Amino acid sequence: MIEWSEQHKQIRAMVRRFIETEIVPKREALEFGDTPPYDVLRKMLATFGIGEMNKAMFLKALEKEKRGEGTASLESSGKGGPAAADARAMQMIPIIELCRHSPGMVTALGVSIGLTAGAIMKRGTTAQKERWVPPLLTLEKVGAWAITEPGSGSDAFGSMKSTARRDGDGYVLNGSKTFITNGPYADTIVFICKLDEGNPEHERKILSFVLDKGMPGLVQSPPLRKMGLHASPTGELFLEDVRVGKDRLLGETEDQPARSSAKETFTAERTGVAAMALGIVERCLELSVDYAKNRVQFGRPIGEFQLIQLKLAKMEIARMNLQNLVFRQIELAGAGRELSLAEASAGKLYAAQAAMEVALEAVQLFGGNGYMAEYQVEQLCRDAKVLQIYGGTDEIQVSQIARSLLA
Amino acid sequence: MKILVPIKRVADPDNANKVKISGDGTEVTSEGLEWKMNPFDEWSLEAALRLTEDGKTKSRVGEVVVVSIGPKDAVATIRQGLAMGAERGILVEGEDKKLDALVVAKILQKIVEKENPDLVVLGKQTVDGDSNLVGTYLAEFLGWPVANYATSIRTSDDGKTLTIVRELDTGAATLEVKGPAVITTSDRILHPHAVKNGVTPDDFAYPESEGGRYASLKGIMAAKKKPVEETSAAALGVDAAPQVSYVSFKLPPARSGSTTFVESAAELVQKLRNEAKVL
Ligand SMILES: Cc1cc2nc3c(=O)[nH]c(=O)nc-3n(C[C@H](O)[C@H](O)[C@H](O)COP(=O)(O)OP(=O)(O)OC[C@H]3O[C@@H](n4cnc5c(N)ncnc54)[C@H](O)[C@@H]3O)c2cc1C
Numbered sequence: 001m002i003e004w005s006e007q008h009k010q011i012r013a014m015v016r017r018f019i020e021t022e023i024v025p026k027r028e029a030l031e032f033g034d035t036p037p038y039d040v041l042r043k044m045l046a047t048f049g050i051g052e053m054n055k056a057m058f059l060k061a062l063e064k065e066k067r068g069e070g071t072a073s074l075e076s077s078g079k080g081g082p083a084a085a086d087a088r089a090m091q092m093i094p095i096i097e098l099c100r101h102s103p104g105m106v107t108a109l110g111v112s113i114g115l116t117a118g119a120i121m122k123r124g125t126t127a128q129k130e131r132w133v134p135p136l137l138t139l140e141k142v143g144a145w146a147i148t149e150p151g152s153g154s155d156a157f158g159s160m161k162s163t164a165r166r167d168g169d170g171y172v173l174n175g176s177k178t179f180i181t182n183g184p185y186a187d188t189i190v191f192i193c194k195l196d197e198g199n200p201e202h203e204r205k206i207l208s209f210v211l212d213k214g215m216p217g218l219v220q221s222p223p224l225r226k227m228g229l230h231a232s233p234t235g236e237l238f239l240e241d242v243r244v245g246k247d248r249l250l251g252e253t254e255d256q257p258a259r260s261s262a263k264e265t266f267t268a269e270r271t272g273v274a275a276m277a278l279g280i281v282e283r284c285l286e287l288s289v290d291y292a293k294n295r296v297q298f299g300r301p302i303g304e305f306q307l308i309q310l311k312l313a314k315m316e317i318a319r320m321n322l323q324n325l326v327f328r329q330i331e332l333a334g335a336g337r338e339l340s341l342a343e344a345s346a347g348k349l350y351a352a353q354a355a356m357e358v359a360l361e362a363v364q365l366f367g368g369n370g371y372m373a374e375y376q377v378e379q380l381c382r383d384a385k386v387l388q389i390y391g392g393t394d395e396i397q398v399s400q401i402a403r404s405l406l407a
Numbered sequence: 408m409k410i411l412v413p414i415k416r417v418a419d420p421d422n423a424n425k426v427k428i429s430g431d432g433t434e435v436t437s438e439g440l441e442w443k444m445n446p447f448d449e450w451s452l453e454a455a456l457r458l459t460e461d462g463k464t465k466s467r468v469g470e471v472v473v474v475s476i477g478p479k480d481a482v483a484t485i486r487q488g489l490a491m492g493a494e495r496g497i498l499v500e501g502e503d504k505k506l507d508a509l510v511v512a513k514i515l516q517k518i519v520e521k522e523n524p525d526l527v528v529l530g531k532q533t534v535d536g537d538s539n540l541v542g543t544y545l546a547e548f549l550g551w552p553v554a555n556y557a558t559s560i561r562t563s564d565d566g567k568t569l570t571i572v573r574e575l576d577t578g579a580a581t582l583e584v585k586g587p588a589v590i591t592t593s594d595r596i597l598h599p600h601a602v603k604n605g606v607t608p609d610d611f612a613y614p615e616s617e618g619g620r621y622a623s624l625k626g627i628m629a630a631k632k633k634p635v636e637e638t639s640a641a642a643l644g645v646d647a648a649p650q651v652s653y654v655s656f657k658l659p660p661a662r663s664g665s666t667t668f669v670e671s672a673a674e675l676v677q678k679l680r681n682e683a684k685v686l
Contacts, residue, residue: 006486007627007628009483010627013487014621017618048623048624049624049626053623
C-alpha cells in the first residue's frame, strides 16, 4: 500500500467533518473539564453505523460459533484479502482522525471496544460473549480492562496482589487496581487476578473475571487528576469480597492461558499506537507549517529560519514513517497476518517517541503561544506523553525487542 | 418519485487560502486543491434523499440519480453522493475551464430528456462560480416551471403537485407548482421539517444539521458497487462552447491578523475614524 484509496479518503472526509462539527466545539468541556466522552463517541459510532455494523458482524459470527464453526470475534478470518485490508484501514482512519484532536477519546473507545470486548471475544465462552460483547460494541455499555495495581505496573504479573479464592461454586475477589481507563464509568470490567490456593504467589494461576458496575463490594473511584488525556477518564477500582459465580470466570475454566491472553491484548494495544501517533503528528505538523508561514519575526516569516525548517523537516519525516507503519499494518491484515509482539513493540516505541518529540517541537515552534491552552499543540503535547507510558513503557518495549533479538 | 440532482465538485472552501491564480491571471489553478461537493449541492441532495425515503424507517421509496459534469476524478464526488444514498450516478466528462452555466444547462437538458425525472433539484448556486444561473436556464430549456431558493418542499403525490416555500428578503412566498419541475434550494432546506413527502410521518423531524447526512461506512462501501455511467457532451449531442470567458482573476487582499481591544464605544469610534479611516 502506497497511499490511501479514494474510498479511504471519503471515510476520512466524513469522519473529519463529524469531528469538526461535533467534537471540536466541545473541546473546552472534554479536554479541560470533566465531561466524559461517551455520548459523543456513541453518536459517532451511530452516525457512521460502526457500532451496528460490528454488532451485526459479531452476532453472525456468534451464530456460526454456536453451530460449531469457529470462534466469534471481530478479527478477520485470518485469511486476509482485500476486504480484510479494507476493514483494518476503516478501523484505523477514525483513530487517526480522532487523535488529531483528542487522543483521550481514542483511548476511552479503544479500551472499551478493543481491549475489554476484545478480551471477552478472545477468551469468553459463547454464553459470555453473548451476554457482554454486543452492548460494548455500540458503547451502549462502557468497558474497562484492569491489570495495573498500585504495586504492579510494568511487572504486571509478578507483583500482582489481587486474588480470587474458591468459594463453593464460585469465587471471592479482592484487590485494588489503578490507572484504569474508563474505570470511573465502566459498566463491564475485565478484572485480572491470581488464584490463591495457598500456594506461593509466583506459582499462582492468572484468572480473568467479568464484573458489572454496582456489584456488592466493588467500588469505582472518581476520575484521577492527570497531566493530559482529559477526555479519557482514568480511575481506581477497589474490590472487597466481591462474590462471583463461575459464569463470570472468563472461559469458565481455571486452565485458561491468561498470561498469553494478556500478551495478545498487549500486542493489540501496541498496534493501535502507530495510528494514534500519526494523528497527533499530522495535526502538529499542519498547525506548525501554518504558523511558520504566518508568524513574522525579524521582518520575515519564522519558516525562513533554518532552525525552524529543521523542526518542520523532522516532523514530516516522522509523519512519513508513521504513515508507513500504518500502511504496513493494513498490508499485513490483507495478507492475513498479525504483527509479532516484538514488531508491535518496536512500532509502539518508535510511534510514541515520534509523537512526543514532534509535539514538543511544535510547542517550541509556537513560542509563548505554544505554551498557551488556546493553541492546540499544548494539549497534544500533554496527551502524547502517555503513549510512552501505557500499553507498556518505552523501557519495557526496549527490553521486549532486545529479548526477541537475543533469544 | 425519481429525482435528478446535479452536483459539482468545488475547491474546498475551507482550504480557500490554497487557491492560486495562474501567472497571466486568467485562470484559477487547481493543482493541490482539495475537492469537495459544492455545499449547496450537498444540501439539495439531502432534500432529494428526504423526498425519496421514509425518514423514520430509512427505507428508500424513490430514486435519486446524481449527475456531475467535470473531469474524470469528479467521479469521487459522485461516489460521495452514492455513499449518502443516491441510487445511480452519471459522469459527463468535461474540462472545468470549458464549462459555463449555459453549457452546463444544455448538458443537463439532455440528461433530463434521457432520464425523465419527476424533479430536478439543484443547489441555488456554486460556491466557486456563484453565478446562480443553471437552474433557471435548465427550466427554460425544458419548458418546466422553476422555483428558486426553496426553503421547503412538500409533495404527497410523487412530485406531481408541489408546495414550495421561497424565502426572500421581503418575506416568505408559498407557491403551488405542477411537476415535473426544477427546484433550487437554499441552506434552510435542511430544517428538520423543511421536506415532506407524504410517506415519512408528518411529525417526524430530521436532526438539526448544518450539512447533508453523513455517509455511513456501509454506505461508503456500497457506493463502490453502485452504477456510474460515463458519457460526454459530444455523445449527448450538445455542441458545447462556453459563451462566457474569464478575463482576469484577482485574489482578495490578504487579511491582517491583528485584533485590538478597546475600552469604550467612544474609543472605538475614535479609532475607526483616525486609524482605520473608515468613518
Ligand atoms: C492514562 C493511563 C491510562 C491507563 N489505562 C490502563 C488501563 O486501562 N488498564 C490497566 O490495567 N492499566 C492502565 N494504565 C497503566 C499503565 O499500563 C502503567 O502505568 C504502565 O504499564 C507502567 O506501569 P507503572 O505505572 O506501574 O510504572 P512502573 O512499572 O513502576 O515503572 C516506573 C519506571 O520504571 C521503568 N521500569 C520498570 N521496569 C523496568 C525494567 N524492567 N527495565 C527498565 N525500566 C523499567 C518504567 O519504564 C518506568 O520508567 C494506564 C496508565 C495511564 C497513565
